[in-house]
Amino acid sequence: DIQMTQSPSSLSASVGDRVTITCRASQGISSWLAWYQQKPEKAPKSLIYAASTLQSGVPSRFSGSGSGTDFTLTISSLQPEDFATYYCQQYNSYPITFGQGTRLEIK
Amino acid sequence: EVQLVESGGDLVQPGGSLRLSCVVSGFTFSRYWMSWVRQAPGKGLEWVANIKQDGGEKYYVDSVKGRFTISRDNAKNSLYLQMNSLRAEDTAVYYCAKLIVGSNYADYWGQGTLVTVSS
Numbered sequence: 001d002i003q004m005t006q007s008p009s010s011l012s013a014s015v016g017d018r019v020t021i022t023c024r025a026s027q028g029i030s031s032w033l034a035w036y037q038q039k040p041e042k043a044p045k046s047l048i049y050a051a052s053t054l055q056s057g058v059p060s061r062f063s064g065s066g067s068g069t070d071f072t073l074t075i076s077s078l079q080p081e082d083f084a085t086y087y088c089q090q091y092n093s094y095p096i097t098f099g100q101g102t103r104l105e106i107k
Numbered sequence: 108e109v110q111l112v113e114s115g116g117d118l119v120q121p122g123g124s125l126r127l128s129c130v131v132s133g134f135t136f137s138r139y140w141m142s143w144v145r146q147a148p149g150k151g152l153e154w155v156a157n158i159k160q161d162g163g164e165k166y167y168v169d170s171v172k173g174r175f176t177i178s179r180d181n182a183k184n185s186l187y188l189q190m191n192s193l194r195a196e197d198t199a200v201y202y203c204a205k206l207i208v209g210s211n212y213a214d215y216w217g218q219g220t221l222v223t224v225s226s
Contacts, residue, residue, distance in 0.1 A: 034212050036152070043202055044144075044152065049212040087152055089200055091211035094156040094166045 002026050002090050006099035012107040017078045021102045023071045023088035032092035033072045034066055038101075039084045047086075048073065080106075109215045111203050116220030123193050123224070129186040129203030129217055137161075137181040140206040142213055143188050145199035145222075155201070156188065157211060158214035170196075193224045 003026035013019050021061055023033065031051040036044040046055045051071055061076040064081040083106050088099040115127040127143075143155040156177040159168045162172040165177050186203050200221050204213035 032210065038152075044213075045214040046212070046214050046216070049207070049210070049214070055214060089152070089154075089212075094157075095168045096157075096211055097153045098154065101151045 001095055002029060002093065002097055004088055004097050004099040006086075006088055006102050008102060009100065010103040010105065012105045013078055014107045015078050015080055019075045019104065021073045021079055021086055021088075021104075023066075023073070023099050025069045025071075025090055028068045029068045029090045029092035032090060033064075033066070033071050034089045034091060035062075036087045036089065037082075037084045038087065044087065049063055078104075109205065111205065111215060111217035113201065113203050113220040116201065116222045118223045118225065119193055120226050121194060121224055124189070124191045125193065125222060127188040127190065127201055127203075127220055131184050131186070131203075131205065132139075132182070134205065134215075136179075136184040139199070139208065140180060140211070141177075142184045142204045142206055142211070143177060144185075144202045144204055144213070144216075145197075145219045146202070146219075147196070147199045148201075153199075157206070190222070195224050198222060198224045 005024045007022045033051045035048040038044045052064045063074045085101045085103045087101050113129045119125050139144045142157045148173045158177045174192045200219040202219045203217045205215040207214050
């Protein structure tokens with residue numbers, strides 16, 4: 001199975017900050033990587049797929065990069081609604097696996 | 108507007124069975140792979156199963172193989188998850204999700220249904 005490791009596990013930041021979350025795969029997954037946002041008691045929301053393609057309707061302050069084993073999610077200027085937990089997911093091969101999540105909190 | 112609505116979650120005893128349903132609207136259900144993903148209380152997301160458009164291919168996480176069965180009824184725009192031999196560790200919110208064409212990326216999710224396995 002491909003293990004997905006996110007860092008950091010939690011992060012405190014302020015509105016307006018630039019934030020980067022990292023996701024590392026235990027083996028190469030090309031660009032078969034997605035990012036999801038989840039707020040408490042809510043369903044996940046799809047943000048980015050194919051490592052860098054923005055889901056329709058997602059603000060352009062979100063961006064993704066990387067290929068192979070190392071990936072990043074960047075939020076260029078944090079907004080109040082961005083405080084949530086973020087998950088990466090590899091869908092290169094079965095079983096599909098998620099990272100453990102990164103909790104983004106208000107400083 | 109794409110909508111996915113899960114139902115069927117309940118409190119069930121260990122060893123029991125439950126069938127989850129997901130009714131979809133706003134897209135042509137028969138054209139897309141579908142997925143179930145779960146989230147145990149306070150934990151992260153875990154993929155459970157995928158099913159092809161015609162039901163001819165199915166994939167499962169090892170921990171549910173032989174106990175869970177994913178299925179679909181394209182005439183009813185419905186996705187199902189039959190869960191047998193339930194264990195305490197199956198306690199979770201179960202989400203259905205629509206996958207995009209050509210990959211296992213989920214672009215739309217339901218609101219989830221809670222399954223609690225406890226005596």
